[in-house]
Amino acid sequence: MLNEKDHGDRGKYQMELVCLDQLVPPDHLLRLIEKHVDFSFITEKVRSLYSESQGRPSIPPIRLFKMMLIGYLFNIGSERILEKDIGVNLAYRWFLGLGLSDRVPDHSTISANRNVRFKGTTVFQDIFDEVVRLAISHHMIAGRLLITDSTHIQADANHNRYTQQITSASPQAYLQELDQAVQESREAHGKKPLAPLRKRAAEEPLKKEKVSLTDPESGYMSRKNKPEGFFYLDHRTVDHKYNMISDVYVTPGNVNDSTVYMERLNRQLETFGFGDTLEAIALDSGYMVPHICKQTISWMTVIAERKPPSKPGFYTKEDFTYDKENDLYLCPLGHQLGYRTTSRAGYDEYLSDKQHCKSCPMLAQCTENKKHERLIQRHVWEEYKERVQQNKKSPEGEKIYKYRAQTIERSFADAKNLHGYRRCRMRGKAKVQEQALMTAMTQNLKKIARHLAKKEAYVLHVDLKNDRSSGFSYYLGNAAA
Numbered sequence: 001m002l003n004e005k006d007h008g009d010r011g012k013y014q015m016e017l018v019c020l021d022q023l024v025p026p027d028h029l030l031r032l033i034e035k036h037v038d039f040s041f042i043t044e045k046v047r048s049l050y051s052e053s054q055g056r057p058s059i060p061p062i063r064l065f066k067m068m069l070i071g072y073l074f075n076i077g078s079e080r081i082l083e084k085d086i087g088v089n090l091a092y093r094w095f096l097g098l099g100l101s102d103r104v105p106d107h108s109t110i111s112a113n114r115n116v117r118f119k120g121t122t123v124f125q126d127i128f129d130e131v132v133r134l135a136i137s138h139h140m141i142a143g144r145l146l147i148t149d150s151t152h153i154q155a156d157a158n159h160n161r162y163t164q165q166i167t168s169a170s171p172q173a174y175l176q177e178l179d180q181a182v183q184e185s186r187e188a189h190g191k192k193p194l195a196p197l198r199k200r201a202a203e204e205p206l207k208k209e210k211v212s213l214t215d216p217e218s219g220y221m222s223r224k225n226k227p228e229g230f231f232y233l234d235h236r237t238v239d240h241k242y243n244m245i246s247d248v249y250v251t252p253g254n255v256n257d258s259t260v261y262m263e264r265l266n267r268q269l270e271t272f273g274f275g276d277t278l279e280a281i282a283l284d285s286g287y288m289v290p291h292i293c294k295q296t297i298s299w300m301t302v303i304a305e306r307k308p309p310s311k312p313g314f315y316t317k318e319d320f321t322y323d324k325e326n327d328l329y330l331c332p333l334g335h336q337l338g339y340r341t342t343s344r345a346g347y348d349e350y351l352s353d354k355q356h357c358k359s360c361p362m363l364a365q366c367t368e369n370k371k372h373e374r375l376i377q378r379h380v381w382e383e384y385k386e387r388v389q390q391n392k393k394s395p396e397g398e399k400i401y402k403y404r405a406q407t408i409e410r411s412f413a414d415a416k417n418l419h420g421y422r423r424c425r426m427r428g429k430a431k432v433q434e435q436a437l438m439t440a441m442t443q444n445l446k447k448i449a450r451h452l453a454k455k456e457a458y459v460l461h462v463d464l465k466n467d468r469s470s471g472f473s474y475y476l477g478n479a480a481a
Contacts, residue, residue, distance in 0.1 A: 023090045030095040032449040045126045072442040075420045079107040091447040124437045135244045143277035145240040150257045151412045155218035155425045162210045174291045178346050181380045186344045215427040219252025243407045245440040250433045257286035290381035293388045302397045315366045347377040
């Protein structure tokens with residue numbers, strides 16, 4: 001029946017006695033997080049950054065953090081809009097402990113703390129680590145299989161405003177170890193040692209790179225099948241059990257994936273004690289470098305292999321067989337390629353006999369070299385790479401690698417589709433690192449809260465079922481006893 005009465009503005013100005021707690025649905029995400037996550041550790045993490053006796057009383061650090069958490073949970077990219085939304089959203093007010101008439105903290109408070117109090121500190125990393133430890137305590141992170149990959153985040157920069165600068169290659173931590181291996185290989189083959197590492201580094205050629213004028217700390221990314229422009233890279237590690245994020249680290253978009261991997265892996269082993277539990281590692285093809293293979297060979301390391309492009313019908317390196325005992329390669333027709341030298345990059349070079357190759361009927365399928373020679377390069381740590389390749393081909397390795405699509409790829413997709421992770425909210429590596437940590441922390445907290453709520457509901461269901469099966473009076477009697 002149509003109700004034609006117009007109640008006017010009666011409801012707008014009607015005064016009611018209400019309890020804010022009753023207006024928040026019992027299954028609201030913020031209610032689940034508030035119930036199952038204790039944020040009191042935040043106060044201790046930031047206590048040293050506040051004065052004990054001077055200044056006005058600050059906004060409680062937990063409330064400040066919760067404001068930021070709301071912004072990431074519900075993809076509110078602007079802190080000005082966040083302040084307004086908190087003012088009209090009852091669930092947000094309830095989560096922050098604000099009454100209906102309490103003033104919402106100003107949005108500038110967040111940026112002031114970020115730019116002054118928290119600048120140069122590890123506050124966000126410390127809070128993220130505590131959330132990871134919380135997940136470990138609830139057995140949501142096993143530390144047995146860790147999966148790592150990177151994704152690009154578009155920098156808040158104008159792609160048309162840049163300058164060309166001359167830069168040198170950044171030094172790699174493993175170069176000293178590689179240099180020693182190169183010298184040992186040359187010595188074993190009777191070759192003269194190369195120049196010292198420092199002298200060689202000074203001889204490295206410089207290169208030109210585009211540097212953004214709006215965000216100089218971002219990197220110009222130009223990769224195959226990737227967008228071109230100024231980006232950052234989020235190097236992320238997840239645990240396969242519940243797809244919980246155990247580490248995030250931001251670099252400029254022109255940094256290779258493998259560059260920071262060992263540093264971040266070692267940090268997890270030390271911080272969370274994964275060294276006692278880790279059994280396997282799964283990585284994308286960007287991490288297939290001999291150094292990583294060597295450092296992770298004690299675990300079941302599974303890395304996808306990206307084969308270099310080759311002409312159809314042309315012999316590839318895989319068509320040649322390495323004879324370890326005699327330290328030489330055999331071509332598909334059984335002819336030898338002997339050792340020639342070890343390069344500065346760490347490769348043993350094996351060269352064919354040009355006199356034989358010149359008359360070989362398969363020369364056109366083997367090499368286009370004008371001297372009729374075929375060169376095969378073998379890294380000084382090639383044996384570790386070959387063992388990792390065998391891991392990938394094994395039934396267990398294939399099963400482990402399939403977890404990537406279910407875990408790390410999904411983690412990135414959720415971050416970008418649900419939490420605004422396609423584009424940087426701020427400029428500068430430190431602030432993008434803050435965004436990365438807050439986004440990952442948000443994803444972890446959602447999983448923890450929902451998992452514990454589901455677990456609690458299941459226990460309650462089982463208890464009720466047992467009570468009914470045993471008889472209500474009997475249950476009461478046991479309870480009284």
